[in-house]
Amino acid sequence: MRQFIQFLAEKNHHQATHLLQILRAIQSRYHYVPKDAIEQLAGLLHIPRTRIISVVEFYSFLHLTPRGYYELLISDSITDHMLGKINLTGYLAKQLNVAVGGVREDGMVSLDNTSCTGLCDQGPAGLVNGHPLPRLDRTRIDVITELINQQKPLAEWPAELFKVEDNIHKPGLLLKQQIDHGAALRTAFKRGMQETLAEIDKSGLRGRGGAGFKTAMKWRFGLEEQQNERYVICNADEGEPGTFKDRVLLNSFAHQVFEGMTLCAAIIGAQKGFVYLRGEYLYLYDKLQSILNERRKAGLLGINILQQGLDFDIEICLGAGAYICGEESALIESLEGKAGIPRNRPPYPVTQGYLGKPTVVNNVETFYAASAIAVNGGEWFANVGTEKSKGTKILSISGDCTRTGIYEFPFGTTIQTILEDCGASDVLGVQIGGPSGTFISNQEFDRRLAFEDLSTCGSFIVFNNHRNILDIVNNFTRFFAHESCGFCTPCRVGTSLLKKQLAKIVEGHGSAGDVVVLEELCQLIKNYSHCGLGQTAANPVLTTLGRYPEVYQSKLKEISYEPGFDLDGALETARRLAKRNDAGAHLAQTEENHE
Numbered sequence: 001m002r003q004f005i006q007f008l009a010e011k012n013h014h015q016a017t018h019l020l021q022i023l024r025a026i027q028s029r030y031h032y033v034p035k036d037a038i039e040q041l042a043g044l045l046h047i048p049r050t051r052i053i054s055v056v057e058f059y060s061f062l063h064l065t066p067r068g069y070y071e072l073l074i075s076d077s078i079t080d081h082m083l084g085k086i087n088l089t090g091y092l093a094k095q096l097n098v099a100v101g102g103v104r105e106d107g108m109v110s111l112d113n114t115s116c117t118g119l120c121d122q123g124p125a126g127l128v129n130g131h132p133l134p135r136l137d138r139t140r141i142d143v144i145t146e147l148i149n150q151q152k153p154l155a156e157w158p159a160e161l162f163k164v165e166d167n168i169h170k171p172g173l174l175l176k177q178q179i180d181h182g183a184a185l186r187t188a189f190k191r192g193m194q195e196t197l198a199e200i201d202k203s204g205l206r207g208r209g210g211a212g213f214k215t216a217m218k219w220r221f222g223l224e225e226q227q228n229e230r231y232v233i234c235n236a237d238e239g240e241p242g243t244f245k246d247r248v249l250l251n252s253f254a255h256q257v258f259e260g261m262t263l264c265a266a267i268i269g270a271q272k273g274f275v276y277l278r279g280e281y282l283y284l285y286d287k288l289q290s291i292l293n294e295r296r297k298a299g300l301l302g303i304n305i306l307q308q309g310l311d312f313d314i315e316i317c318l319g320a321g322a323y324i325c326g327e328e329s330a331l332i333e334s335l336e337g338k339a340g341i342p343r344n345r346p347p348y349p350v351t352q353g354y355l356g357k358p359t360v361v362n363n364v365e366t367f368y369a370a371s372a373i374a375v376n377g378g379e380w381f382a383n384v385g386t387e388k389s390k391g392t393k394i395l396s397i398s399g400d401c402t403r404t405g406i407y408e409f410p411f412g413t414t415i416q417t418i419l420e421d422c423g424a425s426d427v428l429g430v431q432i433g434g435p436s437g438t439f440i441s442n443q444e445f446d447r448r449l450a451f452e453d454l455s456t457c458g459s460f461i462v463f464n465n466h467r468n469i470l471d472i473v474n475n476f477t478r479f480f481a482h483e484s485c486g487f488c489t490p491c492r493v494g495t496s497l498l499k500k501q502l503a504k505i506v507e508g509h510g511s512a513g514d515v516v517v518l519e520e521l522c523q524l525i526k527n528y529s530h531c532g533l534g535q536t537a538a539n540p541v542l543t544t545l546g547r548y549p550e551v552y553q554s555k556l557k558e559i560s561y562e563p564g565f566d567l568d569g570a571l572e573t574a575r576r577l578a579k580r581n582d583a584g585a586h587l588a589q590t591e592e593n594h595e
């Protein structure tokens, strides 16, 4: 082991910024991060061992105690539940003789749940040692059991078990026509970088990661910062349950995404870029590396790109199972080899990002769209969509419909049209934008996909009339409690209390007063949390409580609180701590909202 750790430290130039990548390699080899490895690494990277331990503890794919030689994780996304995840997991546990959350006595296999794996169009899904296992059923589970019991290396497992489909059902403006490799860069060099930025501005492109910030404005801010060192980051963390369009863009159109990053670097003057690839997309890593190599060979990456004096290269860094690392400042912390705890904002990454330098962070789809705009011009894009939402949006559609997968629609398309296209009928409602977004009922299908109406990072989950609203909300609420990074009290304590309070109502132990407490708790979490995760964690309750009060009321009965659980006391403590700890953060957020 000593040799291996030494090798890893040298390969990573003894840089603590690479800590997460090093720990991933150790976990992958030993199935945990041994104490001795931590000791040795602390010396080699010149960092305290407590920092290493806190990083291991932070990421759900890293462990201080051994996991199985075959580490199985089953997605806990609502769509997996709708496809029978609970029964399948039980079957898997029985066949393999391992408890959920445990390791088999012989150490061969461990089994656990994990947050959405980005395979909602082909669930129920799981991961084995980080590799995808889509379309799980009893037949596949029998095959997997046999392979594990025979101790077959993953390389010898049938490729079909790992095959992930793109499922592109409706290509539009962007997906119908790919640009030629290098076309955006050649056009931009010919047209001029400032002129190309003006085209992106004219296109009206807004960030596709959720917040919808104007891309040209972000790039201009990056350009205007008085620094020599700048960075470009592609946010491929895609952790919002129900979102998988970035997976498809990276699997089939990575050239165009890398081209968008290089274009951004040429415009703002960056020399280094990162793709922060979620750990669940490990299977894309080698393919993406070989595309980067192709681009280097073609003179589209590296030194003196297209002989125009531009030096820029891209490094791919893998995440390790933490939804919060999709938040851009947490992502940067993670890239710096730390736990992904969101920073105070401002300063925003575009002024102080990676290593304190100006950093443009954009979503995969944003870079993909930007390179097409560079080739086709701003007007081409701006001619489609609505006044404030130009162009198209790529959606990941899952749930109760006949054709789950990828769709591209012009902004302004009604939800009804989308539902018809994906083959949904007898619909109860749709979760737009994932758990952090909005639940809309079947009375609202004339609403439109647009920043002015229903904005989305791309997640579109359909629920039919046989689904129970409270099951859905329960699943989403558990997700946030699990993914809260724990840094601030309103979110850490609040999401956990919300989970308990909701469970109490769902299980039929709640009284009318409990719904009031539930709402109060939601407001507390929303208003006092430090970052976007906490600020949206109550959305599943808030957006359904208003629409379906009768569903909540039907579960109520006249009882007092369970003995031993002092909810009022806990709430009061959370409120007090929230005021004390987060007054500054809340103030910053309020100021940001005013701006």
Ligand SMILES: Cc1cc2nc3c(=O)[nH]c(=O)nc-3n(C[C@H](O)[C@H](O)[C@H](O)COP(=O)(O)O)c2cc1C
Binding pocket: 206, 207, 208, 209, 210, 211, 212, 213, 235, 236, 237, 238, 239, 240, 323, 324, 325, 326, 327, 328, 329, 361, 362, 363, 364, 366, 531, 532, 533
């Ligand atoms: C909890 C949380 C998770 C997020 N996850 C992602 C993500 O997976 N991918 C993404 O592009 N943006 C994500 N974002 C938004 C990013 O912080 C950031 O706004 C985005 O990467 C900017 O790119 P864009 O302007 O191209 O949208 C997340 C935000 C929050 C608060």
Ligand code: SF4
Binding pocket: 324, 341, 342, 483, 484, 485, 486, 487, 488, 489, 491, 492, 529, 530, 531, 532, 533, 534, 535
């Ligand atoms: S709101 Fe939640 S995720 Fe965000 S910093 Fe606070 S504890 Fe962490």
